[in-house]
Amino acid sequence: MPQEKPDLRNLREPVRFKRALTLLLMTLVLPGSAQIVAGSKKAGRWAWRVVAGLIAIVVFLVILGLIWRSGTINILARPGTLRLVQILLIVLALGWAALFVDAYRISQPLTLERNHRLITSILDGALIFVVVGALVYASVIVNTQRDFVASVFGNTKSSKADKGRYNVLLMGGDSGADRVGTRPDSMTVASVDANTGRTVLIGLPRNLAKVPFPAGTPLAKQFPNGFQWKNCGIECLLNGVYTYAANHKDLFPGNPNPGETATSQAIEAITGLKINYYVLIDLTGFRDLINAVGGITLDIGKRVPIGGETSPIKGYIEPGKNVHLDGYHALWFARSRAESSDYDRMARQKCVMSAMLNQLSPQTVLTKFQGIASASKEVVKTSIPAGELGTFMDLALDAKKLPVSSFSAVPPLIRTADPDFAVIRAKVAEAIAKSESLDNDGPGGDGKTSTTTPRSTSGTSSSKPSTTHTTKKPSKKPTSSTSTPPANGVDDVASICKA
Template identity: 20%
Template sequence: MAADEQKRPPSDERERHPDDDGGGAPSTAHGGPEPRPARDGRPRGEDPPRGDEPPPLPDAPPAVPAAAPAATENAAPAPGARTPDDLVPGDRLPGDRLPDDEIPDDEIPDDERSRRGPRWLRWTAVGAAVLVLGASGAGYLTFRTLDGNITSDANTAEELQRYDADRPARGPGAARTVLIIGSDDPSSLPGAVGGIGARSDTVILLHLSGDRDRATALSIPRDLMVDVPACTGEDGETTPARRAQFNWAYSFGGASCTIRTVEQLTGIRLDHHLDIDFAGFKELVDAVGGIEVDLPEAVRDHHTELDLEAGRQMLHGDDALAYVRARKGIGDGSDTARIARQQQFLGLLAAKLRSSEVLMNPGRLYPVLTTATSAITVDPGLSSLPRLYELVSEVRDVPDDALRFLTVPRVNDPDDPDRDVLVQPDADELFKQLRWDQPVTLESSGAAAPGGVLAPEGAENRPPAGQGTP
């Protein structure tokens, strides 16, 4: 049903009373109002006078029925009869007419009963219609609200169009590749130094095979040294092409520069992108009720202001964000460990979003949908609720054992141990398999994420299938 048809009230249809006989006239059964006379003085429904029969004289007085004998004040009531003095609230005298909806079904004539139908069925139908219309209206308004929350990144689409001739060719068949960007403005985060602009703290390349039988979520480390192309920022200034740390691309030119950097690095054409900021991530974790972790030891990280005791606990909001951002104060302090922890945390968040605790709880589901749609910025190809739902459904339908979490093969940069470089030819082989929609053969370490993230309830404490770094 089109949206304008769904919200149009049925004002062009005449509302009928439940006792309406289908022609619009009110029922006259059981003492109802007499038919209104026609304009020529005939009762409605009476045949007009024939041509050989004179019409009644207009001045002929109507027949007056014989008056009933007047009752005398002193007349004794019939034996057993009740008088007005005997009535209590709710009682009626013998001659009083019952309302139509109080007449017992066994007292309704057969022809009238067949025309009206069972009373309970009529009122049930009316009630159901009201509920359906109400639910449809609420559902439509909810849809419009959620759909309107989504931000479309038209500027990125325009910028990518300018460089379309330099971008890789599209992959084969129905395969889809989506770049998921977790962005932040460091100046707004605890312990951060201002003045360096927003950066992509987390970037995941999500590849869905054409048959949707497998999916690969490939993390690209923020510290990986890459070739960043010339990019234009929001201020209109163009930065020259340079070799730089990967997450700087977002600072140079936002999502479009990050997309072009990834495409240049991998040779994979990206079909869509989805950008979620850290404020949205915090709100989403709160909306699902938090994510549980079990820390083997206390964590103190001054950079993210993370301060957690050892043991099992539920993380919400700021603590959840600090937990996935922390690096120096948790685990072995490496970016490798942090990426593994982020992957597992996101996997648990996705599992909770799909759980009955959220999906079957309207009080929690609507805030989750509101938060999720408000927190994301997407390309125009995903900027509607049905298109986002289609993408989520495709990811959801991938078998659990066919969803792999990987990180690009890399090692510490010989020139700077705080930076990473690709491991070749492993990286190029991985990119080629994804580019041509082939099964990924790269082996993963399968190492669990340090820091104590819990597996979903009922499962062993291990990372999602295929998770790890080579």
């Protein structure tokens, strides 16, 4: 027998008004509860089943995340999963709105006096607006994430860790209007321990000459004695490999990214490391990415010119501790060559990478996600597949807790015009071995083991800036900005980023 609709006319008007408000608030706190208590039990039970199912899914994902964090992120980051979540949020918004409308109907607003009926109507509309608006906004965020993953991350096959490490080539390319094509002016290999996340940054100068290629690769056949030929000038340097390959696509049939492939192969031969993936960052959009995350804070040891070389110096980024840089100044700090060498520039770029790693918190990503995703789509190109996103996010969270070490193949250790690649490979192996030894030290060492809690590093950057950047007109005798590399080429990034 269907349950009869209760007649509220025998109740006093103030009681009916309180009952109407209560039904709306019950729908806000526990969708379907108003229908359960007011007689529409079938609709209420369906709503409760949906709520129970959603809670069960959330609890399952939380438990799975605690047990298998990277796998959970991989599942949730897939474009198909994100599309499903987006549809679910929209359906949930429509269903919740329907429950509010039904709760308003059940309260029999026509039995209320005019003022109380107006208050009830306004509250119902406001609750629908807030709840539906929040869920629709969440669906927009999810759609942004899906679009970001689909646009930035590749569909290539996953590459397994080599000797327990992921080696990712980070390239900073400048494809501005004054340049023909993209030429990576910054090349750094991030070698990451697949278990601990401990990272070694390996810097390679753009002007490295006579670079070799692995046997059997297209450019190894073209240049059996290394990347060189008569009167080639700057075209024969490491950063010219990208352009050469891009201009000779016939050597890479079926490969849509010959420049990235050839550069990765050259760096494999130089370092002796297997390059799993590459990340190409367009420096012309780097400013927007830094601005999207709210800037970075780092220590600056020497003043850095803004402009110079082919343009006049417009000012300086002055030295100091905890200097906060927006995108414009962070870009000049990373790319400026005036009054310094390429090797100073490489050191500054490591400081920027370390600052972004240490300061890009999950809270920042969540609160500024749309800006970050929008900027990243224009800035970042990578071969890391979407299915590995969780793996690298997991490693990044671990890496934030540990010091980052570094090796740079720079003079006087290396003569860039005639480099000894055997020395480079030996120093790379030494830097990685030194980093791995920290994890093997156990509780008494400087690292962490699989049974101990990762120790936080006392970095040189702060998440709360105490000073801001300043720019000044150049003086007649600007201070020279040069750095002396460590004797063995191996250092701690924190040590080179101190003011």
